[in-house]
Amino acid sequence: MSRHLVDRLLAGLPAEAVLTDPDITGSYANDMASFCPAGTPAAVVLPRTVEEVQHVMRTATALRVPVVPQGARTGLSGGANASEGCVVLSLTKMDRIIEINPVDRIAVVEPGVVNAALSRAVNEHGLHYPPDPSSWETCTIGGNIGTASGGLCCVKYGVTAEYVLGLDVVLADGRLMTTGRRTAKGVAGYDLTRLFVGSEGSLGIVVRAVLALRPQPPRQQVLAAEFASGAAACDAVCRIMAGGHVPSLLELMDRTTVRAVNDLTRMGLPETTEALLLAAFDTADPAADLASVGALCEAAGATQVVAADDFAESELLLQARRSSLVALEAVKGTTMIDDVCVPRSRLGEMIEGVERIAEKHRLTIGVVAHAGDGNTHPTVCFDAADPDECRRARDSFDEIMGLGLELGGTITGEHGVGVLKKEWLAREIGPVGVEMQRAVKAAFDPLGILNPGKLF
Incomplete structure (x- = not known):
């Protein structure tokens, strides 16, 4: 089957777009999550056009071969x-920014465009693409x-779903479907665009996206407030909101994270x-806003409140926050990163509960x-070579997710379900x-070949 599969793929793809060397394809087997099983791909394909993606899906449908879409x-x-x-369908070569329209305030892009590259490109037009994951330089x-x-x-600006206006999607059988719009408003039919956002490649392959843009805001200025407890910091968050x-x-960083960042970055x-x-404002008068927030932090018990003197110092503080997950990984060599989101009003309970679980x-x-x-990322640091520590890490991860649900939250605010949280998704949304x-999955992918084994 593998040779036949490769021959069929090569009938519609250039030779350099089909990888079969096990040493190379093996490097495409995993993302960055721990404790998630992965299989061995039969091939990795790197299409550059919509037609090539359609050929891959028609081939996969004909041969009943699973397809796993990937980005970075x-x-x-x-x-x-x-x-x-499976066939790993890597979309990183489809990396064109097709259009930036300052009047309509949209960008049209292929899926392999790196988040930071898009942000910089639209900045040149006086525009802003707000979603900025910590991995924005590579994702x-x-x-x-x-x-x-x-x-x-x-x-302030919301998440990716709020900026995706329309999509071109290759379905499991190779058909091309367009959803959504280019206009500022539109309510024609079911919102299939939103359905695909967050579907983790299980319903179709996004090959083009129409994204909403905003005017570029003033540069933000940052304030840092120190607290003697996580509960006091969370009280400040509640007062601010x-x-x-x-x-x-x-953004909040606990003592463990601060020390890890210092160890890594000095x-x-x-x-x-x-x-x-860390609090920031990108308003016309950020100093006044920071002063007001600083007073609220002091009222909540902040031991020190310091506003950045300039934009360079502000950027340094933001870089510290962006370095957090890498720094925590360096503590023991491996991490499990939870992604529990709770109501803001219960953030303090979440922080305190994580402390108890760690102890x-x-x-x-x-x-x-x-x-x-209210979106927390408790990050469990452990030695992957120590079986007992691995077991304790997994148990603590599950207890943190359970705590999040008890507090009226959700098991994932932005990382997705994937393999890691399948069992917990079922607990959160229930059997119905x-x-x-x-x-819904069966309607779009009746053969079950798109990213099988994920979500549920």
Whole structure:
């Protein structure tokens, strides 16, 4: 079958677009998640055109071969992991920015465009593409759409789903479907565009996207507030949001994370703090906004509040936050990154609960959070060569997800379900929810060949 599959693929793809060397295809087997099984791909294909993607899906349908779509493989849930004997469909070569339209405030892009590349391109037109995951320098727009990713600016600007206006999608049988619109408004029929956003490549292959843009805001200025406890920092978050403030960023780093960032970057962040809260504003008068927020932080018990002197210092603080996950990985060599989102009002309970879980399992668990959204990333640090520590890491990860549900939250705010959280998705949405989601999957992919084994 493998040779026949490759021959069929080569009938519609250039030779350099079909990879079969096991040493090479093996490198496409996983994303960045721990504890997620992966199979061995039969082939990896790197199409450059919509027609080539259609050929791959027609071939896969004819031969009943699973297809696993991939972007940059920066995902954290195993959603891009290969299935045994599958065709890995890597979309990284489809990386053209087709159009930037300042009047309509849209960009039309292929799925392999890197998030940061798009941001810089639209900036040249005085425009802004807000979604900015921590991996924005490497992650792709297609991957962002597949996982409905967020980023540091979500508290003010929202997540990827709010910027996807329309899609071109190759279906499982190779047909091309267009969803959505280029206009600012539109409610014609079911919102199939939103259905594909966050579907993790299980319903179709996104080959083109129409994205909404915004005017480029002023450069943001950042404030750092130190707290003697995570609970006090979360109290400050509640005061800020209840006060009607709209920061462009509101991020939390606990003591473990701050020390890890210092060890990795030598940035000199304050290690005496139990929690460091970063707030930013990109308004016309950020100093006044930061002063108001600083007063609220002091009222919540901040031990020190310091506003960045200039934009360069602000960028340094943001870089510290963006370095958090890499820094925590360096603590023990391996991490499991949770993605639990809770109501803002219960953020303090979430932080305290994670502390108890870390103590119970004798593990280092650093917490970074998009605090303005209640989206926490408890990061379990462990030694992958120690079986007992691996077991404790997995148990703590599950307990954190359970805690999130108890607090009225969700198991994933932006990383997706993939393989890692399949069992937990079923718990969150219930048997009727699973049944209906499977029915949607069957309507788009009756043979079950698109990213099988993910979500449910």
